[in-house]
Amino acid sequence: MKISKFLIVSLCFIAFAFANSAHAYDATFSLGNLCEYVGKIQTDELGSKNLCSANPYLAASLDYSFTSELLISPEIGFTIPKSGRDETINEMSITFLLNTKYKFSAFHLIGGAGLFFTRLSVGGGSEVLNNGASTTTFPLPEGTIYSRNLIINLGLGADFLQDYSADIHTYIFNLFTKEERAFSIAINGTYHFGEF
Amino acid sequence: MKITFIFYLIFCFNFSAMAFTLNNSEAITFAQDEVSVNVARGNCSHIGMNESEILRIVADAVDQYWNRVPTSRLKLRAGSVLDLSTTDYSNGSICLSGTACEPNPDLAVSNGVLITCNHLAANFSSSGVLAVTVPNNISGKTIIGSLIMINDQSANPFVSKSRDEKIAIIAHELGHSFGLGHSKVTDSLMYYSTVKMRTSLGYDDFRGITYLYPKEQPITCGTIQDQSLGPNNLLLNWLGLLIGLFIMIFLNYQLRYLKLRPRF
Numbered sequence: 001m002k003i004s005k006f007l008i009v010s011l012c013f014i015a016f017a018f019a020n021s022a023h024a025y026d027a028t029f030s031l032g033n034l035c036e037y038v039g040k041i042q043t044d045e046l047g048s049k050n051l052c053s054a055n056p057y058l059a060a061s062l063d064y065s066f067t068s069e070l071l072i073s074p075e076i077g078f079t080i081p082k083s084g085r086d087e088t089i090n091e092m093s094i095t096f097l098l099n100t101k102y103k104f105s106a107f108h109l110i111g112g113a114g115l116f117f118t119r120l121s122v123g124g125g126s127e128v129l130n131n132g133a134s135t136t137t138f139p140l141p142e143g144t145i146y147s148r149n150l151i152i153n154l155g156l157g158a159d160f161l162q163d164y165s166a167d168i169h170t171y172i173f174n175l176f177t178k179e180e181r182a183f184s185i186a187i188n189g190t191y192h193f194g195e196f
Numbered sequence: 197m198k199i200t201f202i203f204y205l206i207f208c209f210n211f212s213a214m215a216f217t218l219n220n221s222e223a224i225t226f227a228q229d230e231v232s233v234n235v236a237r238g239n240c241s242h243i244g245m246n247e248s249e250i251l252r253i254v255a256d257a258v259d260q261y262w263n264r265v266p267t268s269r270l271k272l273r274a275g276s277v278l279d280l281s282t283t284d285y286s287n288g289s290i291c292l293s294g295t296a297c298e299p300n301p302d303l304a305v306s307n308g309v310l311i312t313c314n315h316l317a318a319n320f321s322s323s324g325v326l327a328v329t330v331p332n333n334i335s336g337k338t339i340i341g342s343l344i345m346i347n348d349q350s351a352n353p354f355v356s357k358s359r360d361e362k363i364a365i366i367a368h369e370l371g372h373s374f375g376l377g378h379s380k381v382t383d384s385l386m387y388y389s390t391v392k393m394r395t396s397l398g399y400d401d402f403r404g405i406t407y408l409y410p411k412e413q414p415i416t417c418g419t420i421q422d423q424s425l426g427p428n429n430l431l432l433n434w435l436g437l438l439i440g441l442f443i444m445i446f447l448n449y450q451l452r453y454l455k456l457r458p459r460f
Contacts (some may be wrong), residue, residue, distance in 0.1 A: 001226070022262070037266065038394065040266075041397060041398060041399055042383050042385075042403060043383055043399075044382070045383060045394075046392060074217055085399075088215055089216075091403065111258075115413075118267050118406060119409050120403055122215075125217065126217075128391040129217065129377070129379075130378070130389070131388055132322065132388075133322045134321070136378075138217035138218065139218050139365050140215060140216075140217055140218065141223045141407060145407055146410060147267040147268070147406050147410035147411045147412075148266060148410070148411060148413055149411055152414045153416070159292070173267075175265050179259055180263065180264060181266070182266040183449045189298045192459050
């Protein structure tokens, strides 16, 4: 525990030092698709697993540069709320990330961490479904819940032209718990508004 | 408050079935994040398995299905074989009456989930029914205990199922035990019937368990870690620290930018 406290204090000092050496920032806007929990969900009765489905994802970030190669990039993003197969259920995902970017040539490596919120909103009601040899009316819940996960983000980006780049992000859930571990992949095109 | 339970009679003869549903109108849940699944000793005569084998099926069912949801805090654990000979789980009635089941208080499960074999025909609406499940010990909106009865009549359909099918059947019943109802899509584990190949949870199952038991991973920046909680919680602390650092950097930079404090 002493080592942890030492590291925490050290990182706090480093953070302040970085903050004061940061000298420029770039605002970005990204549009892409978020493929959630790849390979984790069954999609038909033959046992097929999910890969990627349409799930539009919007994000905005500010890139602070410490050196010409190293940037820190807080980012907020969300998926467009969707109902999917049932209109009574509305789902969206929201991300708050702190990324670092290391630039080399026309590429940049991305590493970071943050929070991933899953919002589920259900409108109540009921459904008559098969149940044994007959049918039964099953209730649906009514209300909204948020699930909150801490995630690690690893990714790679490439610059195109002066103001555009393409990024691929891998959001890792529950890295150290084998059975709960999951991956979501965001593929984005990004517009850079430039240095302020 | 009186909560009406629906009597679960699953997996009938005909194969034909968008949202997840609940098994009651009050969205009742277990209060704790970790729930043990135990097996009653000495009640199984016709399903071709003993209690230890059922427990191994339970372990595979929770690992392959419910414990794999990254957005759910509920963790089911295979418990132990319990000697409960003072209660007639092998021949007792799971409900006192009717289709809207009023749980039999004599069979109330004191904690977690209990699986038992049962050969009372009245519990199973037809010989094709594999198992029935009822949360039968409730306090307010909290499930204290749930009971799963496997059809152990001499002509039961459970005995002829493959091991993978038995794992899926037990996983389905566990879904009922912690609050879920049926789904109308075939790719969901909570579909009322078996499908050709069941390998993992479907979208409805994911959403259902997430809705009832949403994960709430904390921001733990600056807190003291209880080392007995294991490495995953240590990771959460460090991720929390990173977020805290982000906030500090952002505020520091903005304050300097706005000339609200001198630069170091």
